[in-house]
Amino acid sequence: MPQYKAPLRDMRFLMNEVFDFESHYKTLPNGGEATPDMVEAIITEMAKLCENTIGPLYQSGDEEGCKFDNGKVTTPKGFKEAYNDYVAGGWQGLSHPVEYGGQGLPMSLGLIKQELMGTANWPFAMYPGLSLGAMNTIMMHGTEEQKQEYLTPLTEGRWGGTMCLTEPHCGTDLGQMKSKAEPQADGSYKITGTKIFISSGEHDLTENIVHIVLARLPDAPAGTRGISLFIVPKFLPGKIGEDNGVACGSIEHKMGIKSSATCVMNFDGATGFMIAEPNKGLEAMFTFMNSARIGTAMQGVCHAELSFQGAVPYALDRRSMRALSGKKDPDYVADAIVHHGDVRRMLLTQKAIAEGGRAMLYYTAQYADNMISGILENDMKKYEQWDDKLGFLTPILKGFLTEMGLEASNLGMQVFGGHGYIREHGMEQIARDARIATLYEGTTGIQALDLLGRKVLLSSRGKCVREFTQKLVAFGTSNMSNSAMRPYAWKLLKIAAQWNYLTTRIMLMAAKDRDIVSTSSNDFLMYSGYAMMAYFWALQAATAQDKLDNGGAEPKEFYQSKLATAEFYFERLLPRAKGHAEGCLKPAKSTMQLDKDLFLFDQ
Structure with a gap:
């Protein structure tokens, strides 16, 4: 079994030498406390917790899995103690406001914390990870009263959180959702419906679980325009232990992440409170x-x-x-x-x-x-x-x-x-x-559809690609005179031109055949990923070369390893992008022409 060791050297290289987080934090209104010493203490202490406490539970948690008994879910041995250590360290509120019990540090530090914990034990990390999403949603869209009531216990880690979208008859197509929200005289709502695939929907790590639930008002328009969003706690604040009509019906038996409880959640007239505006829940x-x-x-x-x-x-x-x-x-x-x-x-x-x-x-x-x-x-x-x-x-x-x-x-x-x-x-x-x-x-x-259909074609008409590729062009033009970086510079200039060309060609093709958006989207996404990663490997290579020439914080072997890996990426992995580029521009016909009945013709 792999013994997790936090990759602190690589993390420091990116934070200190490639992206200059110290200067970045000085520009933020909440970055004043994120000094180099503070950041170093955070990643070092979280690394210890992950290596010594959370990581060792990864394999045993998988073997034991979660147990379900009459609506109650028990996490594997050691999870509750590890979660208590996590909470005691104040880790849950690292990047959330001080007024609600957090430490008020930049969000990036929270994401880096999540990487350490997620690599050590991804299923364990999902429990506090889902809570972060609930916290962000309430922070952005909740009333001040809702923030006061829910954010402090969530930020402290005493309560957990989930998001409840998917239903048995619909997954991504939330326009088919059937869960109902009946208005009550006191301004609350009675939520009724069944949600499936709810990560951390029920467990024994926290005293309460706050569900963020999508449901429809009685007069809501059909489709996605008629969906509202609600806070539905397992126990109402001040009434811990009293039934609120929220129950776990079962947990899924899965291929992986077995120590993360994936639940069927039943809402039977559960008391909930609306977040944001009516029928604006999906936004x-x-x-x-x-x-x-x-x-x-x-x-x-x-x-x-x-x-x-x-x-x-x-x-x-x-x-x-x-x-x-x-x-x-x-x-x-x-x-x-x-x-x-x-x-x-x-x-x-x-x-x-x-x-x-x-x-x-x-x-x-x-x-x-x-x-x-x-x-x-x-x-x-x-x-x-x-x-x-x-x-x-x-x-x-x-x-x-x-x-x-x-x-x-x-x-x-x-x-x-x-x-x-x-x-x-x-x-x-x-x-x-x-x-x-x-x-x-x-x-x-x-x-892929979100990227190509919504973000690139519909929302920005290719502007988002043009803006990002300017970074590739800037690297290319500024490094053409650098003999060590010239191969990367030249390739990035060609990628920038090709990425924009693909975007324009697909846009023109889609005007005549809308199916091209769907049939090209996966290739476009993968091409974009390889292109984007090439840029970031070029940045790492340039930084590593500079540190080798002028001295850096890490041993020279570390920088040599970076240069070797960058060369490998450009020579062995980046060529895959060429195939995706060709696939992007193929007509939709070869994918769409087979009659649906012919998929089963031989059977």
Whole structure:
């Protein structure tokens, strides 16, 4: 089983040397306390908690799973004690306002905290992670009374939170939702309906659970325009232990994340309170969804990192055959498999995904900080500007990084050979847990449609691509005279031109055939992901080269490793983008022409 070790050196490299978080925090209204010493203390202490307490529960939690008995859910042995340690450290409110019990630090620090915890034990991290989304939704859309009543216990970690969207008859298409909300004389609502696939819907870690629920008012218009949003607590404030008509009907038996309770939740006339405006619930819920999608993108990086940490020691220790270029370990009967080219391909792919994805997310975390600054400064224009930028990145991060994280976890199994398929080594658990990441919070196909259909074509007419590719052009033009960086600069300039060309061509094709948006969207998303990761690997390479030339905080071997991995990414992984570029521009006919009845023709 991989023994999790926090990748603090790589985290510091990104925060201190690539993205200059210290200067970034000085521009934020809530960044004054985020001094280098404070940031170092936070990541160091969280690393200790994850390595010593949370990580060791990963495999045992999977083997034991959650237990369901007459509406009650019991988490695996050790989870409650670990959660209590997490709460005692004040970790839940790290990035939430002081007036509600938090520490008031930038959101990016909360995301980095989530990465540490998620890599150590993703199913455990889901319990407090879902609460963060509920907290953000109430913070953005709740009344001051609702904030006073719910945010403090949520921020302190005494209460948990969920989001309740999906119903048995509908998943992504929430226009079909049937849950009802009946107005009451006191201003509250009676919520009735069944929600499924509710992560952390019931458990024994907190004294109360606050559900954020979508439901319809009696006079609501049909479709997504008739959905409202409600706070529905398991127990009403001040009435802990008294039935509020919220019950867990069952928990799912799943392929992975078995120590995270995935619940069927029944609301039987439960008392709830509206958030935001009537029939505007879906818009408000997207506050929750965007934070959840970025968190799920983090899952791809987490599983890539943990699988890599498991695969490297095995590749260094396992011996099989001799290297094709001659004996590497002459004192042994065979060479360590790390000397075989194909094993190195797998390890470097994992490394490139984990470290490239981490860079993408840390950069995006600064966008989130700027967006929150708009709220704190009561500058809604600034908030909307950064929210738009974040909205473009979110589907790429969620779709691309979860697909790549799944690939990395499968490669970890492959490095082990047959042993990777055996439970005791822990590699197959990582792959099972990674599988869900491409499915929940919107499948990869949904992210692709959101990116191409809504963000690129409908909302911005390609402007969001043009704006982001300016970064690639800036890197390319400023590094063409640098012999070490010139290969990366040249490739980024070509990618910037191609990305804009693809966007324009698809836009023209879609004007004649709307199906092209759907049939091209997955290729467009994956192309965008490879292109974006190329930019962030180029940034890391440039920084590493500069530190080698002029001195840096890390040993020279660290920077040499960065340069080698960047070269591998550009030569071995980035060429995949070419196939996706070609796929983007193929007519929809080859995908859509087969009659639906002919899918079963041979049966």
